[in-house]
Amino acid sequence: MSFNSKQQKIANRIDINTSSANWRDWRWQLKHCITSLKQIETILGIEFPEDLRRQLQKTLDVFPLSVTPYYLSLIDRNDYQNDPIFKQSCPSVHELDIVKCDMEDPLHEDMDSPAPGITHRYPDRILFVISNTCAMYCRHCTRKRRVGNVESIPNRDEVQQGIDYIRGNTHIRDVLLSGGDPFLLPDDYLEWILSELSAIEHVEVIRIGTRTPVVLPYRITDKLVTMLKQFQPLWINTHFNHPRELTASSREALAKLADAGFPLGNQTVLLAGVNDCSRIIKSLVHKLVANRVRPYYLYQCDISMGLSHFRTPVGKGVEIMENLIGHTSGFCVPTYVIDAPGGGGKIPVMPNYLISWSTNKVILRNYEGVITTYQEPENYAATFCNRKCDQCDLQLKLDSADESSSIGIAKLLADYDDAISLVPEDNDRYNRREDEEDENEENDENDDGEQQ
């Protein structure tokens, strides 16, 4: 059923003896990944102009190519230059347009790494890169610096060190496995990692980020699903960027995961020329929820090396959000985020709905442009929070309630914290104050001297 005549044709160009069973075998797909321009041309039946081919080859010398035959078969060869699948999987000469602000590691994932493969950015959760391999090398990969680099494949020892770090840090309640693609690891190796992690008492949830439902849907085998089911609660986040990626094979893979009870989420990257259009994103989120996948994040494209041609202004993302919020079901709407360069983490960005307020009224606007008022309560008895939850009327008598103190803006809002401002580390004005204090101290010493 999901081996159509186009796929048959492509399969036969790869190997004349390919059967439908081969095509649906993920190992066959991986073994026959397309890694050269010549193969793209033969398999799609296209021909790059000589000059372009030479330039594309230069791109591949820097950023390698790998596409599954399945994903390549989704390209419309008659309009490949504009094809969203082609643009995500096949090289562009613009990847070598390195602009001044491009960074190798814009999110400081390597810098904020206390153990191999681990980025510990938030207090209670970590990113754990356990695989450097992907079924398809996305041209828009934020970790492009590492793609195809054999030396950065985490070995068993390094993964063990990561697990030990998590075991030793009781604040970590959520472990996000990423890569590369964790589903490219062999079942038994992944099973080992998952069983080690789920045996750690403070790890409440494990998440897996994978693009296999999009680029290698046959990887979602019954055997894999049965293995994963031992480790609930396990959340699975995938990466669909365009409605055309939700094929019969992909939908089948998603159905297997959803039937097994894994909550499914999706992280889309906003990409110029691929999905920077509110109609495309709306159609994508509708298809996702129809397949039991909750749109989770819409990412602003990172400032990584070689991605400048994929970047849109932030305004495009805000415009897309304006076209979703209120216009469609709330659970179809992802959170639009910019991952802060320098490692600041994900920052949500939204159109403004709160347009003004006074002491007793809030002025809001809705998606239709209707401006409305919300009357504040007249007798709100605010509870002064001193963090003594056991004496509080709100009855938060939970053993496991989070007790860490607030940071950031939440700290400024807290009743129990005296902080009245957050000041950048190297603030001139504060530095001058410190100098004055030093001088005063010196004066004090002099005074003492005079008295003696």
Ligand SMILES: *Cc1c(COP(=O)(O)O)cnc(C)c1O
């Ligand atoms: C995205 C990310 C997480 C998870 O963030 P959520 O907002 O909880 O999905 C954790 N650590 C790092 C380093 C991340 O980039």
